[in-house]
Amino acid sequence: xxxxxxxxxxxxxxxxxxxxxxxxxxxxxxxxxxxxxxxxxxxxxxxxxxxxxxxxxxxxxxxxxxxxxxxxxxxxxxxxxxxxxxxxxxxxxxxxxxxxxxxxxxxx
Amino acid sequence: xxxxxxxxxxxxxxxxxxxxxxxxxxxxxxxxxxxxxxxxxxxxxxxxxxxxxxxxxxxxxxxxxxxxxxxxxxxxxxxxxxxxxxxxxxxxxxxxxxxxxxxxxxxxxxxxxxx
Numbered sequence: 001x002x003x004x005x006x007x008x009x010x011x012x013x014x015x016x017x018x019x020x021x022x023x024x025x026x027x028x029x030x031x032x033x034x035x036x037x038x039x040x041x042x043x044x045x046x047x048x049x050x051x052x053x054x055x056x057x058x059x060x061x062x063x064x065x066x067x068x069x070x071x072x073x074x075x076x077x078x079x080x081x082x083x084x085x086x087x088x089x090x091x092x093x094x095x096x097x098x099x100x101x102x103x104x105x106x107x108x
Numbered sequence: 109x110x111x112x113x114x115x116x117x118x119x120x121x122x123x124x125x126x127x128x129x130x131x132x133x134x135x136x137x138x139x140x141x142x143x144x145x146x147x148x149x150x151x152x153x154x155x156x157x158x159x160x161x162x163x164x165x166x167x168x169x170x171x172x173x174x175x176x177x178x179x180x181x182x183x184x185x186x187x188x189x190x191x192x193x194x195x196x197x198x199x200x201x202x203x204x205x206x207x208x209x210x211x212x213x214x215x216x217x218x219x220x221x222x223x
Binding site: 006009032034036041042043044045046089091094095096097098099100101 | 112117139141143148149150151152153156164166196198200202210211212213214215216217219
């Protein structure tokens with residue numbers, strides 16, 4: 001059974017606006033969460049992470065929010081740029097349980 | 109720059125062939141992983157290893173085996189390739205970074221087609 005879920009397979013956002021990608025998890029033992037970005041025919045590249053002892057981590061245009069009580073995390077990208085168009089994966093746990101990914105399209 | 113290198117970007121093999129996918133990392137990482145990525149299914153863990161000669165099954169180990177004789181190399185073996193093993197295969201390595209948790213690095217992937 002999938003422990004990390006990304007329920008939105010795709011998202012389209014205009015350039016300059018905020019992109020919000022969501023992720024839910026079921027295993028309360030997860031203590032570390034990561035977001036990866038993936039282009040076709042390439043391996044995933046690390047974007048940002050958050051420890052379960054925090055509720056927010058920010059790195060430039062990227063912010064991850066963690067709500068442990070809801071077992072939910074979200075990635076905010078502000079402002080969105082066309083180069084952000086990719087598939088975004090949420091992952092958790094030592095052996096990286098991945099969600100199925102959300103394909104983000106940022107339109108000019 | 110740290111690297112995870114997968115020996116082939118593209119492979120085409122015949123049904124029933126024994127297939128070896130090789131992965132090498134130069135970061136002295138303890139942990140190595142093999143995933144496959146399929147449309148609509150995301151990345152699924154096949155096998156991982158936390159030390160030389162140690163291996164653990166992931167979520168979908170059936171039809172696969174692995175070998176880790178040296179710390180830097182983790183091989184995925186398809187004993188008898190089948191068409192449902194056509195996929196993108198991704199290798200990753202990680203090590204513990206203390207309060208920052210684990211740092212993971214992925215290879216560029218191997219697109220395997222079984223015909």
